[in-house]
Amino acid sequence: MSKFPEKRVSLETRISAIEARNARVELDKAWETSITRKVWILGITYILTAITFWIIGVDAHLRHAIIPTFAYFLSTLSLPIARRMWQKRFSRENKAVYK
Secondary structure: OOOHHHHHHHHHHHHHHHHHHHHHHHHHHHEEEHHHHHHHHHHHHHHHHHHHHHHHHHOOOHHHHHHHHHHHHHHHHHHHHHHHHHHHHHHHHOOOOOO
């Protein structure tokens, strides 16, 4: 008997596993860049900052909690720009590695 059917099943299994992994990676990437994720993080940041400010006795803690939350939001906006700059520089420096 030939071993080809077994190899074919093995290849099909491996391809299915790779496709499932790719689907998970795509879903993770979609979550990382989603507005829903950013809104949740902003909300949690605001609530925790407001609670912390209340505990330490900051006057108008709800209003003052907006400042660090807004700063966090601005930092997330700058990251895609920083990433593109880093990728450009990294790809230039390592061009020989990928050939």
